[in-house]
Amino acid sequence: MPRAIAGPEIERLIQLLARLPGLGPRSARRAALHLIRKREGLMDPLSRAMADALEKIVECRVCGNIDVCDPCTVCSDPNREKSLLVVVADVGDLWALERAGVLNARYHVLGGVLSPLDGIGPEELNLSTLVERVSQEAIREVILALGATVDGQTTAHYVTDLLRELPVKVTRLAQGVPVGGELDYLDEGTLSAAIRARTQM
Numbered sequence: 001m002p003r004a005i006a007g008p009e010i011e012r013l014i015q016l017l018a019r020l021p022g023l024g025p026r027s028a029r030r031a032a033l034h035l036i037r038k039r040e041g042l043m044d045p046l047s048r049a050m051a052d053a054l055e056k057i058v059e060c061r062v063c064g065n066i067d068v069c070d071p072c073t074v075c076s077d078p079n080r081e082k083s084l085l086v087v088v089a090d091v092g093d094l095w096a097l098e099r100a101g102v103l104n105a106r107y108h109v110l111g112g113v114l115s116p117l118d119g120i121g122p123e124e125l126n127l128s129t130l131v132e133r134v135s136q137e138a139i140r141e142v143i144l145a146l147g148a149t150v151d152g153q154t155t156a157h158y159v160t161d162l163l164r165e166l167p168v169k170v171t172r173l174a175q176g177v178p179v180g181g182e183l184d185y186l187d188e189g190t191l192s193a194a195i196r197a198r199t200q201m
Helices: 008-017 025-037 039-056 091-100 127-136 150-163 188-196
Strands: 081-088 105-109 141-145 169-172
Touching (some): 127 150
Parallel strands (some): 141 169
């Protein structure tokens, strides 16, 4: 059993950092050491920012985005194209598309993708609210901006079937998104190309 290298407070910090995506035990130790060395300039402002985020961040009741207001900044923007709705798996994908700056649309966050192996079925996703929005709002096109993974494509086909009876065009991202790729890891140019070359489902 490895011996503790520091006090319990530092060990706890390392263990919590190790839970973050992309950080293993070694990376977490390096990050913790960096934060400790830069306590005043980095750790203190970071802890205050995290406390503020914990207190103020909410989930948008309209689209599922996270923001400090509800409805969120995107849903509240009167200059957004109201007839265009982009469906994404999670908030990271929404942010990636916004960074690319190629759409002036509104969004709908599913909260994941269908994944039987992980126990994620239709009931776990924001699908009923999607159908409700498309039925009640003046939406002419739904863009399925889902990853090119097996689960992403399965979800895209499922959503297409759900919307089949509604008077709306359903399209999906085309070229530029590699098979097995996740939207949050793609650059803005690749996302732009995929949006421009979307195809009908």
